[in-house]
Amino acid sequence: MNTGNVILRMKGIKKSFGATDALKGVNLDIYANGVHAIVGSNGAGKSTLMKMLAGLYKPDEGTITFKDENITGLSPIETQRKGIQVVHQVLNIVPSLSVFENILLAMPPVKMGFLNWKPGIKQVEETLKLIKFPMDLKINAGQLSVSEQQFIILARAVINETKVLVLDEPTARLSLEETNKLFDIIKKMKEKGTTVIYISHRIEEIYAISDRISVFRDGLCVKTENTGQFKENDLVNSMLGKNIDVFFPKKEVNPGGELLRVKDLTYQDKVFGVDLHINQGEIVTLVGAVGCGQTEVVNCIYGIINADSGEIVLNGEKLKLNHAPKEAIKRGVALIPEDRASEGMIADYDIKNNITSINMGQIAKYQVISDSLESTLASKMVERLNVVPPDINYTMSALSGGNQQKVVVGKWMTESYKLYLMDEVTAGVDIGAKAEIYKIMGDIASSGSSILLSSGDIEEALGISDRIIVLFKGKIFKELIPRETSKDKLLTYIMGGTVNG
Numbered sequence: 001m002n003t004g005n006v007i008l009r010m011k012g013i014k015k016s017f018g019a020t021d022a023l024k025g026v027n028l029d030i031y032a033n034g035v036h037a038i039v040g041s042n043g044a045g046k047s048t049l050m051k052m053l054a055g056l057y058k059p060d061e062g063t064i065t066f067k068d069e070n071i072t073g074l075s076p077i078e079t080q081r082k083g084i085q086v087v088h089q090v091l092n093i094v095p096s097l098s099v100f101e102n103i104l105l106a107m108p109p110v111k112m113g114f115l116n117w118k119p120g121i122k123q124v125e126e127t128l129k130l131i132k133f134p135m136d137l138k139i140n141a142g143q144l145s146v147s148e149q150q151f152i153i154l155a156r157a158v159i160n161e162t163k164v165l166v167l168d169e170p171t172a173r174l175s176l177e178e179t180n181k182l183f184d185i186i187k188k189m190k191e192k193g194t195t196v197i198y199i200s201h202r203i204e205e206i207y208a209i210s211d212r213i214s215v216f217r218d219g220l221c222v223k224t225e226n227t228g229q230f231k232e233n234d235l236v237n238s239m240l241g242k243n244i245d246v247f248f249p250k251k252e253v254n255p256g257g258e259l260l261r262v263k264d265l266t267y268q269d270k271v272f273g274v275d276l277h278i279n280q281g282e283i284v285t286l287v288g289a290v291g292c293g294q295t296e297v298v299n300c301i302y303g304i305i306n307a308d309s310g311e312i313v314l315n316g317e318k319l320k321l322n323h324a325p326k327e328a329i330k331r332g333v334a335l336i337p338e339d340r341a342s343e344g345m346i347a348d349y350d351i352k353n354n355i356t357s358i359n360m361g362q363i364a365k366y367q368v369i370s371d372s373l374e375s376t377l378a379s380k381m382v383e384r385l386n387v388v389p390p391d392i393n394y395t396m397s398a399l400s401g402g403n404q405q406k407v408v409v410g411k412w413m414t415e416s417y418k419l420y421l422m423d424e425v426t427a428g429v430d431i432g433a434k435a436e437i438y439k440i441m442g443d444i445a446s447s448g449s450s451i452l453l454s455s456g457d458i459e460e461a462l463g464i465s466d467r468i469i470v471l472f473k474g475k476i477f478k479e480l481i482p483r484e485t486s487k488d489k490l491l492t493y494i495m496g497g498t499v500n501g
């Protein structure tokens with residue numbers, strides 16, 4: 001890595017939204033041909049800075065220089081034409097356009113003033129092959145899953161010979177398999193001279209992929225160091241301004257009686273004859289590669305989708321296979337869904353309304369909603385999960401991604417349920433809030449309630465669970481006790497492989 005070669009310089013960048021100072025004078029140099037990781041707590045300003053680089057926001061103060069040219073305030077399309085491509089937390093895909101058109105979006109193939117798509121087809125096909133993501137070019141991008149949409153944007157970056165590629169928490173919505181694919185693409189692009197800015201809350205990934213690391217805290221870049229020299233302790237310290245004592249506080253519990261039994265569950269071509277059970281006080285985690293059926297199992301239990309056959313028994317009583325989520329909630333089941341943006345929250349409502357939306361009972365007095373009860377309940381949760389800003393009247397859509405997730409988790413924590421279904425519950429959440437969520441999960445289990453977690457985070461699965469169930473192509477492949485297995489073994493099982501010895 002040539003450390004003398006600054007390709008991108010952000011100097012004195014300030015940005016406020018109303019009373020919130022999101023960026024307070026950020027200075028950041030990015031060297032060419034490397035992977036520069038950015039870490040920092042939820043709300044530290046990482047995405048805001050990248051939106052500024054992408055031309056979506058203008059800084060209130062400060063300059064952005066790209067290859068010695070001042071590019072402050074350029075429009076998104078001008079920025080892309082300069083060779084800067086940002087894969088945002090919320091994807092910049094045009095849902096009504098085809099895969100093909102989305103990939104060529106920034107540089108439509110114009111010949112003598114006319115659009116000429118034909119030569120583009122081969123180029124797009126080759127690019128998709130290169131990133132190992134073959135795909136029908138004609139379908140509308142809106143029909144694709146978020147992870148597929150993300151690879152479309154990556155293809156856009158590859159085809160445009162992007163000079164600087166920014167990935168804002170790309171793996172929060174990827175399976176392990178897809179994460180490996182992404183890392184391969186990053187390595188290939190780096191070899192071809194692309195500079196990558198990589199934002200993630202997964203410390204492990206940061207160390208695996210980056211050459212340098214910058215830490216953001218509270219609207220400032222507080223530390224930058226070469227990855228090899230940056231100790232993990234220091235990193236967490238500079239991120240939070242404090243140490244975390246216990247990351248996985250799961251206490252050993254003596255599981256009580258059986259709470260949930262699922263027998264021979266089958267759903268379309270996604271889940272085939274799954275048998276599992278959970279005892280009171282247990283945390284059981286479903287892991288697996290993409291499309292292995294974990295989300296479907298969880299959704300069948302909750303009633304978002306209906307299993308074709310099998311049995312779901314809760315507390316000794318059968319649940320009808322075609323039950324509605326309302327019935328599940330009544331029987332003491334809560335779901336924290338994977339896709340918070342569409343299922344977990346009401347974006348236009350404030351934090352307070354989101355936290356209390358499922359819990360009217362607790363905030364009503366004589367059948368009337370009590371403002372003060374509502375505020376107290378919401379404030380407690382905001383404090384517990386350290387939501388930034390700690391203002392219960394803040395609109396959800398104005399929160400940073402991780403802070404939205406904290407609120408979504410928080411709303412289910414205001415009342416106690418017997419069974420918590422949690423799908424990728426810590427996706428996009430910073431390390432401090434993760435520790436807090438794990439603590440809450442530990443408390444839930446200690447109180448005798450149970451958790452069925454679905455997770456793509458191996459460390460999390462190994463750290464928090466009593467048992468891990470590996471799904472492969474919709475079937476149970478293996479059941480493991482975390483302390484009796486290793487990370488490598490678990491990864492092998494997830495890929496459907498066998499482990500000797």
Ligand SMILES: Nc1ncnc2c1ncn2[C@@H]1O[C@H](COP(=O)(O)OP(=O)(O)OP(=O)(O)O)[C@@H](O)[C@H]1O
Pocket residue numbers: 017020021022040041042043044045046047048049089388389398399400401402403428430
């Ligand atoms: N459009 C907006 N209106 C009001 N406040 C905003 C807006 N966009 C961002 N903010 C605020 O700016 C701050 C920085 O947000 P940003 O999204 O940059 O954080 P982040 O570091 O990317 O966090 P995360 O890890 O959760 O994604 C937060 O306090 C956020 O609430």
Ligand SMILES: [Mg+2]
Pocket residue numbers: 046047048089168400401402
């Ligand atoms: Mg962000």
